[in-house]
Amino acid sequence: MTIGVPKEIKIGETRVSMTPSLCRRCVMLGAKVLLEKGAGLTAGFTDAEYREAGATIVGDTARVWRSADLILKVKEPLEAEFELMQEGQTLFTYLHLAAGPELAQQLLKKRILGIAYETVEGLDGSFPLLKPMSQIAGRLSIQIGAYFLQSQHGGSGVLLGGVPGTMPGQVVVLGAGNSGAHAVQMAVGMGARVTVLDLDSRKLEAMDTEYRGRVVTLLANPSNVEQEVARADLVIGAVLIPAAKAPTVVTKKMVATMRPGSVIVDIAIDQGGCIEGIEPTSHEQPVYAERGVIHYAVPNMPALVGRTSTLALTQATEPFVTTLVRKGVEIALDENKGLALGVNTRDGKITNAAVAKALGAA
Known part of the structure; x- marks a missing residue:
C-alpha cells in the first residue's frame, strides 16, 4: 500500500495527518509513504525526521495524490484538490459532508471510498477520532x-x-x-x-x-x-x-x-x-x-495549536491507519465494524444515513 500525505491547504491549517512516529510504524508494516515536502513543518516536524522514519519526500502535490492508494489528511479536500483525487482512491480524513455538498458530489463522481474520521466508532459506541x-x-x-x-x-x-x-x-x-x-x-x-x-x-x-x-x-x-x-x-x-x-x-x-x-x-x-x-x-x-x-x-479551530492537535489526532488515528496497512482496506473494513461505520461514500453512493439525509439524498 502507498500512503499519500499531502500538505494541508485550508487557511491557517497547521496540523498534519501523520507524525514521523506513525510514518515509521506504517513503513515497518510494509507501506510506502509519500509525504509532500514541508507537510509537517507547521506542526513542528521536519522533512529530515520523516525521511529518517522511511518516508519519501515529494515536492509535487499532484504526485502525492496521483501515486497513492490511500490519502491520509486532516481536513476535507478543498476545491483546488478536487481534480487531484484519483478514481477509486481511498480517502481517510475529516469529511463533514453534511456541510459540504460540493465535496460530496466530487467523491461520488470519482467513486472515492471516503472514510470520515468523525463517524468512525469505538467498541463502546463513542467517536474516538472526533x-x-x-x-x-x-x-x-x-x-x-x-x-x-x-x-x-x-x-x-x-x-x-x-x-x-x-x-x-x-x-x-x-x-x-x-x-x-x-x-x-x-x-x-x-x-x-x-x-x-x-x-x-x-x-x-x-x-x-x-x-x-x-x-x-x-x-x-x-x-x-x-x-x-x-x-x-x-x-x-x-x-x-x-x-x-x-x-x-x-x-x-x-x-x-x-x-x-x-x-x-x-x-x-x-x-x-x-x-x-x-x-x-x-x-x-x-x-x-x-x-x-x-x-x-x-x-478548523484546533489548528491554532497545531503541535498538540497533531499529536492528539494521530494518537487516535494510529490503530485504524495501521489496521488498513496490515490487512488492506477491504479486509480491514470487513473485520473492523467501527472503522466500517466511518465509510461515508463508496462506489459512487453515500453510505451514511445521516449524511444522506442532510444532503437530501436519503
Missing part, C-alpha cells in the same frame, strides 16, 4: 472568547474571572458533550459564572456532581436557551450530531437580545453551525460583528 479535536476546540473556545471580549477587539470589556468586588463574566455553553464539557472545565478554571444546557439529563447530572454546584445545569428547551443567551457575555455553541447537520439552537432573534460586545463561538460550524445564519470565518479573519455581537466561526 473526541480529541472536540476536546481541544472546547478548551480553545473559552480562550478565544476571553480574547475577543477584550475592549481593543470590540468586545464588551468583561474579564471572565472578574476581580474581587466585580461580577465574573457569564459563560453559556450549549451542549454537554466532549467539546462542551471541556469548555465548561476551562470556563470554571478561569473563574467565570457558567451555565450549561443539554437535552440529556444524565450529562447534566454528571456535570452537577463533578462541579458540586459551581455550574448551573439546565435542560436545553427554547425558553431556557433564550433566557440564558440574553444574559451571556460569551456563548459557546457545542451542539453535535455526528455526521448530520448541526441543529439550529440559537436564533437571530436571540442573538439580538445579547449585549453589544458579547461573543459567540460556534464550535459546530464544521457541521453548519448551531447559531442561525452564522457564516464560517477563517484564521485570517476569525470574527465579524452582527447586531453588535462578535461571531467567531472558524471551522
Whole structure:
C-alpha cells in the first residue's frame, strides 16, 4: 500500500495527518509513504525526521495524490484538490459532508471510498477520532472568547474571572458533550459564572456532581436557551450530531437580545453551525460583528495549536491507519465494524444515513 500525505491547504491549517512516529510504524508494516515536502513543518516536524522514519519526500502535490492508494489528511479536500483525487482512491480524513455538498458530489463522481474520521466508532459506541479535536476546540473556545471580549477587539470589556468586588463574566455553553464539557472545565478554571444546557439529563447530572454546584445545569428547551443567551457575555455553541447537520439552537432573534460586545463561538460550524445564519470565518479573519455581537466561526479551530492537535489526532488515528496497512482496506473494513461505520461514500453512493439525509439524498 502507498500512503499519500499531502500538505494541508485550508487557511491557517497547521496540523498534519501523520507524525514521523506513525510514518515509521506504517513503513515497518510494509507501506510506502509519500509525504509532500514541508507537510509537517507547521506542526513542528521536519522533512529530515520523516525521511529518517522511511518516508519519501515529494515536492509535487499532484504526485502525492496521483501515486497513492490511500490519502491520509486532516481536513476535507478543498476545491483546488478536487481534480487531484484519483478514481477509486481511498480517502481517510475529516469529511463533514453534511456541510459540504460540493465535496460530496466530487467523491461520488470519482467513486472515492471516503472514510470520515468523525463517524468512525469505538467498541463502546463513542467517536474516538472526533473526541480529541472536540476536546481541544472546547478548551480553545473559552480562550478565544476571553480574547475577543477584550475592549481593543470590540468586545464588551468583561474579564471572565472578574476581580474581587466585580461580577465574573457569564459563560453559556450549549451542549454537554466532549467539546462542551471541556469548555465548561476551562470556563470554571478561569473563574467565570457558567451555565450549561443539554437535552440529556444524565450529562447534566454528571456535570452537577463533578462541579458540586459551581455550574448551573439546565435542560436545553427554547425558553431556557433564550433566557440564558440574553444574559451571556460569551456563548459557546457545542451542539453535535455526528455526521448530520448541526441543529439550529440559537436564533437571530436571540442573538439580538445579547449585549453589544458579547461573543459567540460556534464550535459546530464544521457541521453548519448551531447559531442561525452564522457564516464560517477563517484564521485570517476569525470574527465579524452582527447586531453588535462578535461571531467567531472558524471551522478548523484546533489548528491554532497545531503541535498538540497533531499529536492528539494521530494518537487516535494510529490503530485504524495501521489496521488498513496490515490487512488492506477491504479486509480491514470487513473485520473492523467501527472503522466500517466511518465509510461515508463508496462506489459512487453515500453510505451514511445521516449524511444522506442532510444532503437530501436519503
